[in-house]
Amino acid sequence: MISYMSKWLRRALDVVIVALIVAAIPFAMRAYHPIEQNNKAVAALEAKRYDEAIALLSEAIQAKPDNEVIRRNLVAAYNSKAVALEKEGREREAVASYEKALSLDPKNQTILRNLVATLNNLAVERSSARDFVHSQQLFEEASKWLKQIEDETVQRNVLKNYAGLLTVWGAELMKRNQPDGAIQAFEQALRLAPENAAANIYLGDLAYEANDFERAGRYYREALKLDRENAEYLRSRIKMLENEARIEPKLKTYPDPQNEFRIQAVPYTSGIPVPTIREMLREARRVIGQKLGIYPGRAVNVKIYEPEDFFKISMLPEWAVGIYDGKMRLKLDDIQGAPTQVRDLLFHEYTHAVLAMNIKQKVPAWFHEGLAQLMEPQFAESMREQVQMREALMKKKLTFETLQASFKDIDSKRDAEDAYLMSKYFLSYLNRRYGAEKLREWIQHLANEEAFPDAFQKVYGEPLKDVQHEWIQAQLR
Known part of the structure; x- marks a missing residue:
């Protein structure tokens, strides 16, 4: 249950303040009449x-x-x-x-x-x-x-x-679910400044969401020439869409009259049917929107694959259940479980989607994963989980610094469980100690592009590192 976020929006408007030429025009005086x-x-x-x-x-x-x-x-x-x-x-x-x-x-x-x-x-x-x-x-x-x-x-x-x-x-128009206007803005940006990597990336993202893999690839490759900092991301994106283009013919599209969820799935006969999945996602949209105060700016892409195809496209470790990388990707066998488990999964992955669509800065993975677990309908705390997490903390296997980046690089299932548990229980602690309204306020500050630790201190009144340290020490007592 992993999410990737945009890295380039904050650099898109790399402003240049153009200097005035002060007092550059001399005055002239002549002594003849009538001057x-x-x-x-x-x-x-x-x-x-x-x-x-x-x-x-x-x-x-x-x-x-x-x-x-x-x-x-x-x-x-x-x-x-x-x-x-x-x-x-x-x-x-x-x-x-x-x-x-x-x-x-x-x-x-x-x-x-x-x-x-x-x-x-x-x-x-x-x-x-x-x-x-x-x-x-x-x-x-x-x-x-x-x-x-x-x-x-x-x-x-x-x-x-x-x-x-x-x-x-x-990017603002994308948040408002106005993709046509967004495309026009990005294309005009490229006409003015062809070296604009961010506009190429966003056009690639929009083409990718529309399943126009050839056009998406063109924009990503152009961005790759211009943006070496995000080269790894762009190469993985290009490889992903090449794999997806080969698998796409296997999927059936299920239109949504409300244009909230664009669902594609490999045909199946057992498990939760697509109409029920859509209704669960609508519930997630409503409930999580009320809790966090954010909604998707455009339709959320949802794709359900055979497990083999899921791992081929996502390139995730075998313990992974789902991912949001601009599209919500799920394995067929995970929607064939009990309805309560499927509902938890959909709420979890939807949380990643709505966060990524509203918060354009890079935020720590522990925040994404902790919040996604907090939003699951069956969220609960257990002694077994807390014992497991404390053991990992005592062995110094877990720190907030090591949980900044995506969990996709964690190979061991046990290590992944520990990472998710630390994320879950810290967010739960914040919610319990300070109240859900503080969490909602923090998210609003992040959506307004305030820096992650600055927004935390403004809302909670304490430095984030101090609160984290206090919480860890409490777990080790």
Whole structure:
């Protein structure tokens, strides 16, 4: 019962704050008549009285519309005022001042760069606040001016930021069960910045969910060229979809009118029938949603395989019962047990799915596995389990540090049991000591991308490591 989580979303918007060119336009003074207003304006500019300077120069340019000195000084005045407004945090007013300067000198590279920099930085700020629509409007506004900028570095940085925004927005649309909109956002991100690995990965994931294995493979292979950090994950993903493509013809699809669960299963005659499985999953969606406050953003893929095919695709050790890796994968023989056991299994794996769909940061495996057990309808504590767990703790076989990564690399069934028990009883302890509402609040903070230990301390009022240490010491007494 293992889950994999996204590793790249937090890096998708690798923002670049584009610097302003401050005071880059010199003022010019001439002593001929009737340029008195110009000269007074220059003095006002040097004293940073920008509105006074603009008023004097605007009057002067009306009298001398062809005078380049006055025009250049008025452009400089608008630029200087805009830079000052930017420093005061009045970016929208700064944009208006830059635009007035460009109406006088449309090709001025300093003004163009400063205007685009301001719009870029505003867009980044709005994106960080998750105001995606406003952020996109600002990036679109910046893009209108971008083609006129000769500085290719500025162009690349703004386009990279815009692509990052679209990637994060696409992920948000996935959470809202709007895959078509997400695909459009990711594809636009790649048009702006083809080197965007995250957009390729998400497009691969969406194609994979739709069982379009060929298209998924193309996106994953492209991402592999760009993202060496996640190379192992991408290679395993490519191998998995190649195996799945060969097994897919064996599965029958069961449509869901409510589009909540996309179930495929190898045909079978004994065990819990697919309609009953779907109803159990609907119950899990309702009950766990009420307990944790989170729901899937889109339909959950559920696949039921012959055991041999399950292990071929999942590449899990023989003790494994199920996995959520973007799809909930189950073995046929595990849905042929008692209804109560099947219900526990479905609630467990559904918990992995809903967590992965809502929490986009990497969280420890013990958290995933402990919470999944806590959500099982027949959850119970037993003396036998606690004795087994304490023995493992006394032998120092178990620590929270060793249970950070996925349990899939644990070969021994006994060691796997110990890992699950430690996860289960620590989460149960938190729930019992602090209350279920705290756990729900912690999950909400994680879904809002707050760091795992920071979110814990904010909710529980104590450092996570201190609480873990206190709990372990209590088990060893």
